[in-house]
Amino acid sequence: VGEAGAEGEGVGEGILCVKVMTDEQMEVLRRQIAVYSTICEKLVEMHKAITAHHDSLAALGMRVGGIYSDPMMASGNNKITGRQRWTPTTVQLQILEAMFNQDNGMPSKQKIKEITMELSRHGQISESNVTNWFQNRKARSKRKQMAALPSNTESEALNEKKPKPNQSHHDDLPISINNN
Amino acid sequence: VGEAGAEGEGVGEGILCVKVMTDEQMEVLRRQIAVYSTICEKLVEMHKAITAHHDSLAALGMRVGGIYSDPMMASGNNKITGRQRWTPTTVQLQILEAMFNQDNGMPSKQKIKEITMELSRHGQISESNVTNWFQNRKARSKRKQMAALPSNTESEALNEKKPKPNQSHHDDLPISINNN
DNA sequence: AATATATGAATGAACG
DNA sequence: CGTTCATTCATATATT
Numbered sequence: 001v002g003e004a005g006a007e008g009e010g011v012g013e014g015i016l017c018v019k020v021m022t023d024e025q026m027e028v029l030r031r032q033i034a035v036y037s038t039i040c041e042k043l044v045e046m047h048k049a050i051t052a053h054h055d056s057l058a059a060l061g062m063r064v065g066g067i068y069s070d071p072m073m074a075s076g077n078n079k080i081t082g083r084q085r086w087t088p089t090t091v092q093l094q095i096l097e098a099m100f101n102q103d104n105g106m107p108s109k110q111k112i113k114e115i116t117m118e119l120s121r122h123g124q125i126s127e128s129n130v131t132n133w134f135q136n137r138k139a140r141s142k143r144k145q146m147a148a149l150p151s152n153t154e155s156e157a158l159n160e161k162k163p164k165p166n167q168s169h170h171d172d173l174p175i176s177i178n179n180n
Numbered sequence: 181v182g183e184a185g186a187e188g189e190g191v192g193e194g195i196l197c198v199k200v201m202t203d204e205q206m207e208v209l210r211r212q213i214a215v216y217s218t219i220c221e222k223l224v225e226m227h228k229a230i231t232a233h234h235d236s237l238a239a240l241g242m243r244v245g246g247i248y249s250d251p252m253m254a255s256g257n258n259k260i261t262g263r264q265r266w267t268p269t270t271v272q273l274q275i276l277e278a279m280f281n282q283d284n285g286m287p288s289k290q291k292i293k294e295i296t297m298e299l300s301r302h303g304q305i306s307e308s309n310v311t312n313w314f315q316n317r318k319a320r321s322k323r324k325q326m327a328a329l330p331s332n333t334e335s336e337a338l339n340e341k342k343p344k345p346n347q348s349h350h351d352d353l354p355i356s357i358n359n360n
Numbered sequence: 361a362a363t364a365t366a367t368g369a370a371t372g373a374a375c376g
Numbered sequence: 377c378g379t380t381c382a383t384t385c386a387t388a389t390a391t392t
Contacts, residue, residue: 029209036216043223047315085368085387106380132369139382140367265372265383286377312373319378320371365390374381 088133089123096130100137107134209277268313269303284321286314 017152088096097116099107107115116127213232244309268276279287279295296307 029213031217033209033212036213036220039220040216040223043220043227046227047223050227087368087388109379127367133367135380136367136369144384267372267384309372313371316371316373316377323378363390363392364378365388367388370385372381372383375379375390376377376386 004056081117085130086125088129091122091123092119095119095122096133100134104138104141106131106138188287266305266309268305268309271302272299272305275302276310276317280314280317284318286311286318 096115097120112127112130112134116125116130119125120129207359275298276295291312292307292314296305296310299310
């Protein structure tokens with residue numbers, strides 16, 4: 001059970017390492033790569049479409065040959081960018097569902113800790129996973145009910161939507177480059 | 181261009197963590213980001229140049245709309261379901277994030293006014309939006325830290341002062357995109 | 361494969 | 377301020 005020190009051959013086993021990244025940092029990197037991937041994909045598509053009609057590209061003196069043959073572009077995308085999102089195991093789901101039925105309210109902070117502790121025996125899980133689950137479960141259960149009875153039964157207490165200050169924005173181009 | 185912010189916030193710090201990457205993996209990520217960065221830069225330039233000289237692009241409008249057209253672009257009157265809540269633009273977020281890093285405390289009332297004024301040049305915004313943003317930002321960065329170090333009391337370096345407010349998620353990436 | 365749906369997570373705003 | 381709610385985003389899974 002020793003933490004094998006040398007990473008010799010094992011492909012991704014319990015490797016002991018010095019340089020580390022927090023999950024947060026990993027997430028930043030992942031997102032960055034994913035964003036580039038998406039942008040590139042679209043731009044390439046765009047470029048293909050354009051060049052299909054106009055070959056004036058030459059005027060720009062830009063030779064993009066090689067882009068399409070880029071190892072990374074070709075193979076679709078390495079799955080380094082694949083995000084792993086928590087997926088409750090069957091057992092965990094059963095327990096969570098059971099607890100939700102007991103008390104539809106959000107468990108207290110302390111309760112969350114306990115639940116997490118319990119569920120961790122049945123698979124990887126974190127407190128935020130539990131918190132999110134309960135929140136989503138509650139919100140969706142409520143929404144379902146609303147959809148089921150769109151009618152009324154009750155007077156007008158059903159005042160549409162709170163007249164929230166309508167503030168839309170988006171003056172930015174979908175793509176931006178920051179010059180940090 | 182190369183790093184394109186890849187080094188973000190002290191990626192290689194001696195943080196205690198479970199998930200680790202080998203130097204080799206880090207290098208792969210760095211290279212991937214660098215490649216995407218370069219490709220994107222070229223493609224964007226190219227595209228701008230092309231569209232500047234040929235407006236016939238319109239023909240492809242629908243095809244490439246994905247990137248340059250905002251989902252709920254102007255003409256909001258048609259969209260009864262238009263977004264109700266404020267969504268910071270990329271620029272606004274960058275500014276807010278920068279200010280938050282300067283001083284993790286809640287800005288004074290006066291400060292809020294100034295910030296709002298400044299940000300309004302980059303998109304619709306109100307003082308309450310700014311206030312809410314700072315409150316949420318602070319609360320969440322705090323919660324995140326708690327989660328990061330569930331057990332503790334030992335960490336000597338654990339000053340209540342958040343040492344590294346790096347919760348940055350999406351939009352602080354060098355390039356961001358509106359994907360829908 | 362392309363599309364539809366389910367659901368974990370992110371986040372602006374509101375509440376106490 | 378700390379929590380909670382409502383809405384939206386993104387991805388995993390299901391369906392055609």
